[in-house]
Amino acid sequence: MSASAQLWGGRFKSGPSEALANLSRAPASYFRLYREDIAGSRAHASELKRAGVLDAAEFSAIRSALDTIEADVAAGRETPVAGDEDVHTFLERLLMARLGALGGKLRAGRSRNDQTANNTRLYLRRMARELSAGLIEVEDAIREQAARHVETVMPGFTHLQPAQPVVLGHHLMAHAQSLLRDLERFGDFDRRFDRSPLGAAALAGSGIVNRPDLSALELGYSAAAENSIDSVASRDIVAEFLFIASLIGVNLSRLAEEICIWSSKQFSWVRLHDSYSTGSSIMPQKKNPDIAELTRGMSGTLIGNVTGFLATMKAMPLAYNRDLAEDKKVLFETIDTLQLILPAFAGMVATLEFDVEKLKAEAPRGFTLATEVADWLVSQNVTFAEAHEITGAVVRYCEERGHDLEGLTVEDLPKIDPRLGPGLLEAITLEHALASRTGYGCTAPAAVRDQIGRFEVAIDARRQFALEEIGAKTAVAANAAEAGTR
Numbered sequence: 001m002s003a004s005a006q007l008w009g010g011r012f013k014s015g016p017s018e019a020l021a022n023l024s025r026a027p028a029s030y031f032r033l034y035r036e037d038i039a040g041s042r043a044h045a046s047e048l049k050r051a052g053v054l055d056a057a058e059f060s061a062i063r064s065a066l067d068t069i070e071a072d073v074a075a076g077r078e079t080p081v082a083g084d085e086d087v088h089t090f091l092e093r094l095l096m097a098r099l100g101a102l103g104g105k106l107r108a109g110r111s112r113n114d115q116t117a118n119n120t121r122l123y124l125r126r127m128a129r130e131l132s133a134g135l136i137e138v139e140d141a142i143r144e145q146a147a148r149h150v151e152t153v154m155p156g157f158t159h160l161q162p163a164q165p166v167v168l169g170h171h172l173m174a175h176a177q178s179l180l181r182d183l184e185r186f187g188d189f190d191r192r193f194d195r196s197p198l199g200a201a202a203l204a205g206s207g208i209v210n211r212p213d214l215s216a217l218e219l220g221y222s223a224a225a226e227n228s229i230d231s232v233a234s235r236d237i238v239a240e241f242l243f244i245a246s247l248i249g250v251n252l253s254r255l256a257e258e259i260c261i262w263s264s265k266q267f268s269w270v271r272l273h274d275s276y277s278t279g280s281s282i283m284p285q286k287k288n289p290d291i292a293e294l295t296r297g298m299s300g301t302l303i304g305n306v307t308g309f310l311a312t313m314k315a316m317p318l319a320y321n322r323d324l325a326e327d328k329k330v331l332f333e334t335i336d337t338l339q340l341i342l343p344a345f346a347g348m349v350a351t352l353e354f355d356v357e358k359l360k361a362e363a364p365r366g367f368t369l370a371t372e373v374a375d376w377l378v379s380q381n382v383t384f385a386e387a388h389e390i391t392g393a394v395v396r397y398c399e400e401r402g403h404d405l406e407g408l409t410v411e412d413l414p415k416i417d418p419r420l421g422p423g424l425l426e427a428i429t430l431e432h433a434l435a436s437r438t439g440y441g442c443t444a445p446a447a448v449r450d451q452i453g454r455f456e457v458a459i460d461a462r463r464q465f466a467l468e469e470i471g472a473k474t475a476v477a478a479n480a481a482e483a484g485t486r
Contacts, residue, residue, distance in 0.1 A: 026328075028080070036118070040119060047214070050211055053108050058102055065103070108208050110199075114200040114202075114231065118197050120237065124241050129467075129468060130339075133463075136459060138345050142349055145352060146172040146176065147169065149169045154269070154362070156368070162366030164368050167445055168359060169452070173452065173455065180455065185244045196216030196221040197228075199212025205228040235327050242306035245335070256293070268358060270352050272289055295344075301334075302337060312327075369433055372432065374387040374391045375387075394408070
């Protein structure tokens with residue numbers, strides 16, 4: 001069979017117009033779901049065998065044909081033709097070309113509604129793992145840089161103004177922690193949608209196959225979906241996946257923005273590796289942070305995809321409506337975008353070279369040690385309200401004389417306030433400021449080392465999820481359940 005037959009034309013006197021066919025035909029990118037569609041067909045064949053629609057020989061023939069079709073499509077030996085409306089039509093054409101009328105038996109008891117819901121769910125569970133693996137590469141790069149710079153001092157910022165000194169490793173780990181939560185969200189997502197829609201058919205369930213719980217186990221789910229209408233009509237799985245992806249984009253964009261700032265000539269805190277930066281077509285001296293800028297820009301596309309799809313979903317009556325086909329357009333763009341970003345971003349971060357001396361020199365500028373003045377006064381039994389006022393006076397005194405806190409002398413202190421003693425000068429050093437912040441999750445080098453150690457344990461758990469094969473845990477359960485039906 002070189003041309004497909006449509007799956008739905010029984011009550012029509014004529015075929016679709018060319019305009020309708022063009023509008024209805026799935027874009028080429030949608031055919032990437034062939035693996036998931038074939039997996040669903042294998043499980044459905046098992047259902048038909050249990051229902052007595054297929055005998056043992058027919059079941060074996062269909063399963064064998066599905067295996068060879070999957071291999072042929074993967075190798076590029078079989079490709080869609082213009083008449084293939086979607087991936088379901090494409091694969092049924094191949095099956096009937098090899099098995100004749102027997103191939104048509106597989107359509108009994110199912111609908112494209114539960115097929116596409118199942119395909120989407122299986123695909124996104126697989127993509128959650130693949131994108132997690134890519135994000136873990138970024139995390140590893142950040143962690144390695146952080147471990148390298150546990151002793152590197154830099155100015156910390158609030159409102160993009162110098163605030164307090166921190167160690168660079170602590171600052172980088174702040175980005176790592178936000179991305180770790182994104183990885184954990186993928187795990188939560190996977191658990192929430194570990195239910196199979198197969199067996200829902202169009203919306204009411206199937207009158208032919210009645211053990212969707214068994215096909216769920218075969219497909220790697222822990223159970224079947226609770227409600228057949230909900231399972232074909234809902235796309236919150238897509239919305240949630242898009243949200244997680246957009247949040248990854250936002251979190252990467254925040255680090256990307258800092259890399260753009262830090263690598264500018266005005267800051268010169270970090271040098272980009274030649275292999276992860278570009279130049280200018282007219283200005284030979286330029287070295288541009290294109291990966292950071294593209295990540296920052298593409299995060300807007302990811303945000304737009306989730307908001308746009310939520311608008312598509314907002315007034316959708318139950319059950320299935322063709323509007324839901326818009327889910328794949330934004331899903332595939334989002335996934336493809338992240339798959340481009342993640343390896344490039346990981347390489348950029350891994351090869352960053354920080355100017356340790358410049359960072360240290362700038363760490364105390366802008367009165368970043370002013371909080372140490374207030375803390376020292378509190379240690380001398382001065383209330384913090386008074387300490388705040390005295391510290392403000394210290395800053396004004398220095399500003400009027402054109403120097404930072406490091407310019408203060410013992411003679412200056414009583415001129416500002418009699419409660420300022422010589423011990424203050426020992427407290428307003430970078431070393432003291434960092435060493436005093438030893439609490440859980442704080443910026444003292446020892447605390448940052450502890451944080452990195454805990455992070456490595458947490459990321460290893462996410463690494464296990466990324467490498468996990470869907471269905472590995474349910475194979476034994478599926479066999480046991482199947483045996484129990486005999």
